[in-house]
Amino acid sequence: MTQTLERPTKPEVERPEARVTLSRRTRLRFIPYFLILPALIVLGVVLLWPIGQMLWISLHDYGLHQLRGQDAQWNDFGHYAYVLTDDRFWSVFRNTIIVCLSMVVLTMILGTLVGILMHKLPRWASTALGLGLMLAWATPVISAAIVYRWLFDTRYGLVNTLLNSLPNWLVGSGWNEFNWFNSPSTLFPILIITVVWQSFPFVAISVLAGLKSIPHELYEAARIDGAGGWRSFWSLTFPMLRPLFALLLILQVIWDFRIFTQLFILGGGVSNREISLIPTYIFQLGFASTPPDYGMGSAIAVIMTVLVLVISAYYLRTMIRQEEAR
């Protein structure tokens, strides 16, 4: 792998000043290493070493005593064996998959539709809509979570007030005291809305950029051949933008898999164990349990990391190939 990027060096021409150039060359050889050294040190201490430690801790009994300096006991993959047969882990895992996939599917569909819509709108309208999308996109994650919690607030939230004002035969009654946040079946949908609201603008604007790169004549040709909107999307737009869609899909899966802050705010902390997803579950085991179980938390963290790397394999492969092509 390392060799592929090296360019063949030109054969050295014999020159009188060869000795001088040689010492200059050796000096030059070390320059790049000096330049990357500071970054390498920071990455090593803050990311590479903890990644190793995460693996190590996940293979040992590791709690508060070990944090304070006691020796950790090797436990024969005990955490992994426990986790993989633990009902609680599997229920968290299943919830994570369901919630994550719902977010990804909704984001992709909505984002693509809005991208197409923007492509069809006149320029001024497209720009105005783009500005609106940017507001949602740029909102800090924590502010987004907080405003959705406020919108769905039990007593004074706008949503409950609206539902309450609608006729009972349509939506039922009792909305003025309805708590959305203490059961998975109502909290997760709100979480999904919150996340989709923030992520579809990115998809929409990326798709719009993609659509602009497709020559207009192709669509005219398709129309003359009698293709409608649906048909020209699937046989023209989609194939042309396949790499873009693949990339957006992977990025969305990775981002949505990592959701923490929104759930933390909507769920009012991590104390309600019914409503955790993998990231909050790791946090619970490490920082919200008495006593904390760093070993178990790390085992789940390792599983999560492996999953993310597997999902991003295609993305990484594309990026690495681009590197090699440079």
Add this chain to the structure above:
Amino acid sequence: MNNVHRLRRSLGKAGLFAAATAVFLFAVFPVYWVLATALRPTGEIFTREPTVFPREITFEHFERVLSGVLIPGTSFWSFLTNSLIVTVGSVAFTALLALLAAIAVARFRFRLRSAFIIMLLVIQMVPIEALIISLFINFFHLGNTLDVELVGNLSGVFVIYVAVALPITILMIRNFVSAVPRQLEEAAAIDGAGGWTIFWRIMMPLVAPGLAAASIFAFITAWNEFLVAFTFLQNNTGAYTLPISLQYYFGAVSIEWGSIMAASTLLTVPVMVFFLFVQRRMVSGLTMGAVKG
């Protein structure tokens, strides 16, 4: 025939605008609601008959937030200072380290070059949510060894923000350094310019826009960051950054929505301003190469 055609077209057009309006409202309404709640008097917030537009505008919530009566013993200004120290500081530090590494990667061919790049690509995929436990333990032990506090104050958070931002920043700046034509540098060298002059007079002006974009990107990420700050600073309200100070408001006996929304607005404004500058680059940066043309 022609009439039917024209009717269908104008109906289609009306449909497009209706859909656009709906999407616009969906995107904008929550942002509007933050502002509308922050600006209306408490009586209008805690009511069963809310109105879309505030009947009366007040800045009382902003005053409450800025005067710091919400979390006793602290002030908004200390949260803001903490946030600024940790974001501006880490961004400046990241930019410096990333620029050095980017020059190495763009301008030199060395043995570990591609290993280094691949390491950057892989490491930026490792989720910080998974790493949080070992980060905490690592910094706890490191602090004990070095006899400094790294957990419970800003220094640990600072270093983590630098490390998290480094890979993407190096990769982004690298593209700008590669784009500087070598002939320019050679021409300057022939005219007698030294390495330092070439760096400041030729390289920097051309790399600066990339450096700015990458820095803004890192700024937004650090400014919004929640998990690391919360894990490391939980027990020390004096070191809180703005995002985790927002979370703290929920601990109060009754939630003061007006003040939370005011604080939330203050957190959001800088991000929105910076976002305007880098929005275009964010799309192209994240989907590098996937869009043809």
